[in-house]
Amino acid sequence: MRHAPKPDVKQDEALTVLGLESSCDETAASVLRRYADGRVEILSNIVASQDEEHRPFGGVVPEIAARAHMRKIEPILAKAVKSSGVSWDDLDGIAATAGPGLIGGVITGLMSAKGLAMALNKPLIAVNHLEGHALSPRLTEDCAFPYLLLLVSGGHSQLLSVTGLGEYERLGSTVDDAAGEAFDKTAKVMGLGFPGGPKVQSWAERGNPKAIKFPRPMKGRDHADFSFAGLKTAVARAWDASDKTDTAKADIAASFQRAMTDTMLDRVGRAITLYRNATGDTGRARLVVAGGVAANTELRAGLKTMAATRNFDFIAPPLKFCGDNAAMIALAGAERLAAGITDGYDAPARPRWPLDKDAAANAPKSGHGKKGPKS
Template sequence: MIVLGIETSCDETAAAVVDDTRRIRSNPVLSQLDEHRPFGGVVPEIAARSHLDHLDSLILRALDEADVGFGDLDGVAATGGPGLIGGVFVGVMMAKAIAAARDLPFVAVNHLEAHALTARLTDGIEFPYLLLLVSGGHCQLVAVNGVGDYTRYGGTVDDAVGEAFDKTAKLLDLGYPGGPAVERVARDGDPLRFALPRPMLGRPGCDFSFSGLKTAVRQARQGLDSFAAQDAADLAASFQQAVAEVLADRCRHALDRFQQEHGKAGPLVVAGGVAANRTLRATLSEVVGGHDAALLAPPLPLCTDNAAMIAWTGVERLRLGLSDPLDFAPRPRWPLEDLRVPSPVSPA
């Protein structure tokens, strides 16, 4: 089974060809960072127009690199949400057009499910497993029981962790995108210099909160008489350490609950753009070590938005007989809990 995937949910235009042997035949991604950098963040209209300008040529490139044509495809999948609605609309309409013209099944992919299933593409792991999804717009802990079958353990009550990284980078004049900038500067910083709060640390449950931490970073900077490069490095390192400790604490609670429900303590999969952060990965490695569990994190190019994960989710759903009608409406919001659970229960 060979599936074309299309991803246009934010500021990356991407297309990929993946087959059911877990082979990524192609996965070109076109970044829009240079277009959005002057504004310090993603401008939805600019993102949608860029998708319109580049998606058709990127799809042809993906097919060419995979050495397949439209006639070789068994399905086409596109991000149907959640995301910036203008960009999602571009990708969905393109996928529908291809599906209609070639009489192919169309799969509207939940972007969060695609992140959740990436570890099955890269590592072939079996259900169930625990997922920490950390990105610019999402922060949640979820038990992945099967395709379309998710149990939410907790999520952020305010800001997503990726958003906190972006806002911290802006406060420290580090530029955009914030996550890589904070991590880069933090390497030369002292994580103990600033006593930043650890929101939710030690509390029951698996929820997150990062708004207060973001405010504390701003107050710490405002409290300095001057602001030099070392101050930025120390504050970035202190912020990053606080985030890592909070995520570690929440994951410990989730691993305990997962073990009670499933009789095993993992594995723990970390996915989403923030999963590329090396400090976070190192901290979570210690957490799973204490629970005798494994930590799985996709390769860095598959942590951020890409179309290979969209195509793979299409594979997972098509081989269960699941597809979507061509009147599917793109969704700016689409919780994992709203997905259809296949019947019978999906195989591992």
């Protein structure tokens, strides 16, 4: 069993890491430099979208995604290194998403990283995609530990207490579907186009958010879990009963977005109480949002207002770093490399890989099978 070389990390030196991301429908590569004081410089960040490949189907098709990753990953890697201004030999480590995600894409990126690490004799860092999102605000600003994290994307909706690198405690999680999945389903039902999140937001700007009274699942409950399956069903029924006009599309989109925002704000409010009780800290704290749904402007505005009223600083990554990208994977890899954490060439590709794996294994929120707990 071969293992990647152990890094000879000097804490007072900068680290340059190549990151690869291929967990869903973006093929991405980035070169990032992390300085000894924690500052970050993104030297390149290349993202090849697969929107055109998946648009006819109204959603991501795993087999199509896997084949697209195989076609695109080599030129994307070459472009990321060339545009960074550094050479392959200048790299201190190779990081890649090792899960969770669509297994075909994860395998493509991870195997490419293993081949590069072996050929260049560089350390390999197998990164949890969710940790990449969790650290993404640190790409552009100082976001010190600890903080309360709302991680919302196409596959995940979680509330986590983040106390350090690799230190995550789940406060709440979806019991069925993720928020991003609900956005995509809403767009698909009404034929708004793909990707769903931006399409729904665009139509919602033209509609009346009070036109339809959609449910606010779990609102008022004394835990911080989410549920979006019922909201998805309510949207589908509202569309079936509508006159299918542009006005109906706009009103349903606006009403859905408002219901989603109200629901998440309620759940975040409960998580803030749990977070305060757990830490015993009543002083100034940090509320961080990350993931693809974090790009939604109505949600960001609501979270910012809530944070201000609850004595929290609100931190969100720029819109370009909300969706899947390799800069966040390179950052997570650089942080781990700086801590002396690397992986062997036997690091597995994982379709499921909860950040809080112990809690997820003992009390999974959304299913458990041969591939492990989903969340």
